[in-house]
Amino acid sequence: MAGLAVNIDHVATLRESREFISYPEPIAAAVLAELAGANGIVVHLREDRRHIQERDVRGLRQIVQTKLILEMAPTSEMIGIALDIKPDVVTLVPESREELTTEGGLDLMLYKETAAETVSTLQGSGIPVSIFIDPNPDQIKIAHQINASMVEIHTGAFCNASTEKLKVHILEKITQAAKYAYKLKLGVNAGHGLCYKSIHAFKGLSEISEFSIGHSIISKAVLVGMERAVKEMLDLIKNL
Numbered sequence: 254m255a256g257l258a259v260n261i262d263h264v265a266t267l268r269e270s271r272e273f274i275s276y277p278e279p280i281a282a283a284v285l286a287e288l289a290g291a292n293g294i295v296v297h298l299r300e301d302r303r304h305i306q307e308r309d310v311r312g313l314r315q316i317v318q319t320k321l322i323l324e325m326a327p328t329s330e331m332i333g334i335a336l337d338i339k340p341d342v343v344t345l346v347p348e349s350r351e352e353l354t355t356e357g358g359l360d361l362m363l364y365k366e367t368a369a370e371t372v373s374t375l376q377g378s379g380i381p382v383s384i385f386i387d388p389n390p391d392q393i394k395i396a397h398q399i400n401a402s403m404v405e406i407h408t409g410a411f412c413n414a415s416t417e418k419l420k421v422h423i424l425e426k427i428t429q430a431a432k433y434a435y436k437l438k439l440g441v442n443a444g445h446g447l448c449y450k451s452i453h454a455f456k457g458l459s460e461i462s463e464f465s466i467g468h469s470i471i472s473k474a475v476l477v478g479m480e481r482a483v484k485e486m487l488d489l490i491k492n493l
């Protein structure tokens with residue numbers, strides 16, 4: 254069965270939407286997600302600090318019992334923070350200030366050198382690195398060449414596809430990408446935009462070892478509570 258890493262960025266988004274307010278607390282959300290069975294906790298420390306703050310990552314490092322996954326851009330500031338806090342895994346993502354959320358994968362054709370140096374520095378200090386990439390064999394080939402431990406295949410285009418034909422086409426690309434990465438012995442994760450409906454599409458794709466899901470789970474948790482929101486997603490993943 255694939256694992257579920259719960260992204261809690263949007264708990265911090267709610268907190269940061271009001272000045273001088275310190276709730277809801279992302280660490281509390283992480284504890285509840287773990288108690289419900291999550292296999293990992295994901296946070297994205299953005300350069301603009303729009304949701305998760307550095308102190309959240311430091312607190313989570315003390316509290317998380319499963320696996321703390323830090324999403325970050327491959328910048329020198331973030332590398333320094335990761336080396337200091339030592340998350341269990343780093344996922345490299347692209348970042349632009351205007352985006353609402355991470356829009357595309359990290360383009361390894363363009364950023365091969367930066368990614369290679371980041372992978373080498375972080376993995377050299379014992380932090381396995383995953384790279385968030387679009388479902389494209391050229392991207393996977395480079396992730397393998399630069400020795401990344403894992404890739405996370407971007408599922409956003411699939412989730413947002415406007416026609417059934419496009420959905421089928423992108424799902425086939427994701428399937429081929431997952432199989433190719435698995436063949437190269439890269440760890441294979443997937444995420445972005447996944448919800449309680451779209452997760453069904455991944456039935457039988459056993460090469461994916463972990464799904465990284467945030468927005469849909471936190472949205473449901475607002476209404477029914479974190480435990481039920483995480484458990485319902487875990488049940489769906491169990492049946493894939």
Ligand code: PXP
Nearest residue numbers: 355385444445446465466467468
């Ligand atoms: N994976 C990566 C690399 C991401 O950047 C994000 C969004 O922060 C997610 C997964 C989770 O996406 P969503 O919140 O749409 O489930």
